[in-house]
Amino acid sequence: MRIAVCVKQVPDTNEVRIDPVKGTLIREGVPSILNPDDANALEAALQLKDKDKKTEVIVITMGPPQAEDMLRECLAMGADEAYLLSDRAFGGADTCATSTTIAAGIKKLGKIDLVLAGRQAIDGDTAQVGPQVAFRLGLPVVTYVEDIKIKDKGKKAEVKRMLEDGYEVIEIQLPCLLTAVKELNEPRYMTIAGIMNAYKKDITVWDHKAVKLDPADCGLNASPTQVFRSFTPPPKGKGEMLSGTAQKMAATLVDRLKEKHAI
Amino acid sequence: MAVRVIKEKCKGCSKCKKVCPFEAVTIEKKLAIIDESKCTGCGQCVESCKFGAIEQDKDETKVDLSAYKGVWVFAEQRKGKITPVVFELLGEGRKLADDIGTELCAILLGDKVEKLTKDLIAYGADKVYLAEDPELKDYRTDAYAKVINDAIEKYKPEIVLYGATHIGRDLAPCLAVKAQTGLTADCTKLEIDPEDKKIKQTRPAFGGNLMATIVCPKTRPQMSTVRPGVMQKAAPDKKKKGKVINLKVKFGKNDIRTKVLKIVKTAGDQVSLTDAKVIVAGGMGVGGPEGFELLQKLADKFPGGVVAASRAAVDSGWIDHSRQVGQTGTTVKPNIYFACGISGAIQHVAGMQTSDIIIAINKNETAPIFEVADYGIVGDLFKVIPEIIAALP
Numbered sequence: 001m002r003i004a005v006c007v008k009q010v011p012d013t014n015e016v017r018i019d020p021v022k023g024t025l026i027r028e029g030v031p032s033i034l035n036p037d038d039a040n041a042l043e044a045a046l047q048l049k050d051k052d053k054k055t056e057v058i059v060i061t062m063g064p065p066q067a068e069d070m071l072r073e074c075l076a077m078g079a080d081e082a083y084l085l086s087d088r089a090f091g092g093a094d095t096c097a098t099s100t101t102i103a104a105g106i107k108k109l110g111k112i113d114l115v116l117a118g119r120q121a122i123d124g125d126t127a128q129v130g131p132q133v134a135f136r137l138g139l140p141v142v143t144y145v146e147d148i149k150i151k152d153k154g155k156k157a158e159v160k161r162m163l164e165d166g167y168e169v170i171e172i173q174l175p176c177l178l179t180a181v182k183e184l185n186e187p188r189y190m191t192i193a194g195i196m197n198a199y200k201k202d203i204t205v206w207d208h209k210a211v212k213l214d215p216a217d218c219g220l221n222a223s224p225t226q227v228f229r230s231f232t233p234p235p236k237g238k239g240e241m242l243s244g245t246a247q248k249m250a251a252t253l254v255d256r257l258k259e260k261h262a263i
Numbered sequence: 264m265a266v267r268v269i270k271e272k273c274k275g276c277s278k279c280k281k282v283c284p285f286e287a288v289t290i291e292k293k294l295a296i297i298d299e300s301k302c303t304g305c306g307q308c309v310e311s312c313k314f315g316a317i318e319q320d321k322d323e324t325k326v327d328l329s330a331y332k333g334v335w336v337f338a339e340q341r342k343g344k345i346t347p348v349v350f351e352l353l354g355e356g357r358k359l360a361d362d363i364g365t366e367l368c369a370i371l372l373g374d375k376v377e378k379l380t381k382d383l384i385a386y387g388a389d390k391v392y393l394a395e396d397p398e399l400k401d402y403r404t405d406a407y408a409k410v411i412n413d414a415i416e417k418y419k420p421e422i423v424l425y426g427a428t429h430i431g432r433d434l435a436p437c438l439a440v441k442a443q444t445g446l447t448a449d450c451t452k453l454e455i456d457p458e459d460k461k462i463k464q465t466r467p468a469f470g471g472n473l474m475a476t477i478v479c480p481k482t483r484p485q486m487s488t489v490r491p492g493v494m495q496k497a498a499p500d501k502k503k504k505g506k507v508i509n510l511k512v513k514f515g516k517n518d519i520r521t522k523v524l525k526i527v528k529t530a531g532d533q534v535s536l537t538d539a540k541v542i543v544a545g546g547m548g549v550g551g552p553e554g555f556e557l558l559q560k561l562a563d564k565f566p567g568g569v570v571a572a573s574r575a576a577v578d579s580g581w582i583d584h585s586r587q588v589g590q591t592g593t594t595v596k597p598n599i600y601f602a603c604g605i606s607g608a609i610q611h612v613a614g615m616q617t618s619d620i621i622i623a624i625n626k627n628e629t630a631p632i633f634e635v636a637d638y639g640i641v642g643d644l645f646k647v648i649p650e651i652i653a654a655l656p
Contacts, residue, residue: 013610016472038613043276063298095436096445124468125450125590127430128436131404140520141404143433158524163429164593165585166528168401172521183584218302220265224445224482227305228463230284239621239637249640250650253622256638262563262599262620263656 001055001154003045004106005079006117006133007038009063009070013122036069037118039187041180044148045116046078046188051218056080058112060105062090062098068203077200078191084125085146087207091222095124098133099219106137113154119144127179134177142170146183176212265320266302266309268295272316279308279317284473305475331421331483334360337411338371338383338391339430341402342526345379346536348426348491350386355453355494356424357387359462362455365421368392370414372407374400375636377507385503387497392418394510398519401526402430405519408437414510415442420484422462424453427488435488445479446486451493451594461485471590471613492537492594493617529583536586536593541565541601544588544615545581546573548604548625548644552581561648564655573593573605591613601642607632624648 011030033041042059049055059074061067062085072083085105093101106112115134120127127143134141146167147160155174160167162181172178190198208215215221240256242249257263275293287301288308295317297308300524309317334356339346353369369388371379373395380391394410415423415438423438426430427449439446451474452465464487465476479485536542543562545555557569562568570586577587588595590610600618605611607623607630615621616635623636624644635640639649 011469013469013472016469016609035504079301088300091298092303094445095448096439096443099440124448127432128439128446128448131433131436133442135408135437141433141437142521144429145403161429163526166526168526169524170521171524176520182578220299220302224439224443225447225479226479227303228476228478229310230305230473232472233467234473238634239639241633241639241641245653246642246646246650249642250647250654253638253640253651254654254656257599257620260620 001048001052001113001150002109002111003048003055003057003114003116004109004112005038005042005045005057005059006075006102006106006115006130007042007059007061007070007074008035008121009033009061009067009086010035010121010123022190031053032066032070034073035118035121036182037120037180038185039118040182041116042074042077042079043185043187044178044180045114047185048114048148048150049078058083058109059112060102060109061085062093062101062105065205071203072198073190075201076194077188078194082201082203084203085207085211086204086205087218089208089213089215092223093218094223094225095126095128095132096224097222098210099129099136100222101213102129103133103136104213106133108206108211113175114157115139115175117177117179119179119181122189130177130179137177138146138174140172141178142172142176143179144181145178146181148178157211235246265299266297266304266306267318267320268297269316269318272314274314274316276313278313279310282307282311283380284469293342312545328421328483331419333366333368333418333420333423334363335392335420335424336367336369336388336486337378337423337425337431338369339402339426339428340371340373340376340379341430343373343376343379345382346428346430347535348428348431349383350491350496351491351494352424352426352489353383353387354487354497356422357497359422359453359455362457363421363460366390370394370411372399372410379471380505380507382499384503385499385501387503387616388505390506390508392508392510394512396512396514398514399512401523402434403519403521403523404433404437405521406514407434408441409514409518410510410512410530412438412441415484423484423486425486425488427490431488435486439486443483443484444482444484444486445477446488447477447479448488450487450489453487453489453494463486467590467613471609490594492596529585536569536571536588538597539567539569539571539595539597541568542571542588542595542597542615542618543568543601543603544571544573544604544605545576546605546611547575547579548606549576549581550604554604554645555582557645557648558601561601561652564652565599573608573611575608602632602636603648605632606630607635
């Protein structure tokens, strides 16, 4: 079985802070990480490889040259091959254009039985690229996957799809694309041997020519959506800090809620 | 909308470098250089430049978009019941349609769901496109995408809105690719530009640290998914008249490549966080599943009071994920929101900051949650909450 895993290098948004004076994002010192949901997707692929050593796990990403660091991390976790789609022509892509490029990259990988991706990336939170890649490749898709069982000798999969108030069990034919949520598994750590190995492997870099894309069909040029403006949300004004003993604060609070007719 | 630096005017002051949310600007030899591979064309730098040294191409390409008319709402149903966000979308869609001067339509798919069309009309739809087929009983990506895409091609709406539910966020990206158009995820604000009648979609990014307003200038339909709990539903008008248009449904042999084996509900008492009037939410400070029992006692003091949690508490396994409030959980807007032992990470705040009254209880007086709280109590929640319970009528 050949599995392609779509990954993305993202700024750790938990570490992103707003400059209180200038009202802009402070990104200095913010670490770049493997997107958390993508780590679950990779782990799912590696677990399938654990069960069947013949399984090949290929990670693929679109991003700037620095994304190599994250791909090395994926190799150190146990991925067999890594591909980086990197080109100025890919820059400024929205989800629609991103999915075109990633789909072109996956096509170039040859026969793939299963494509895995994270549900969404923490910098954009759109959850769009996964299903869009599937549609561009003509593959059936299930999103929000929290359990995967391969059956019928690799012809089908039975997956659990998370819903807001429960889950559904879906049977899907392979090849297909599944997007992973964190409930799917616990991503493994890199091993020392894995890290040593990761630096022996090559990372293949592909530009638009390598994946046979016209520059007009990728990046900003091929993005139907455009950012009209961006701004930092206005902070909500600080309210009243109550003081005194726990009993006194509780009494004041209840008074305030009554004043506002909230109770 | 590429951004360019006019070399003659640039003084190398690095103001643009500081405001760029994407680290696309560097200063070399007192000249700003924009890295096209990082630039998203957001225009922050254009506004920041005091010397008018950065310009942005305004796209003037004219495409005939006039064939596309009407605002559509995807009327998501589960087990024959309309999902609540649909009524919020109809409320918002009505305003958008009126601002453009066009009609509001709902598109409903299911099996034996015709009776639901009345509600959709009462809540604002002028027309309902209805597709009924046993294959459409439960949501499946392939089946729903095919039927709706056929309808979009035939009837050409200018705007399509979906709830940002697990279904809407699955369906909308597929339809955007099929229709070769743009889609903006998880919008929290929609407005019509009074001049060109195009939709402006505002959404949070970077875990809510940044808001971005997105446009879709060259392709139609313009598509958005909208976070549940953000828009206002309109009051229903039972006397309102509307038209129901039946869509033809026909599936080929390999059109639907998935099968739903079963659907299981796990959230026992079906807590609806989006509809709750009072929410008592707990974070790491609650200390464990037992701590949530105290929060439940406080919630029980209010009719319709519900317990919720931060992502940290959910990740610790103290409470079910269906109770999670925040960027990756549910957006809530109750009358009263108690944040108990929640530090107030930006991702959490993004999901609750529009609550009417926010009460924060935290031991740490520097916790960011106090920045958004209407009333702040610095103290041990296990001492404070019992006092509040006692003081409440």
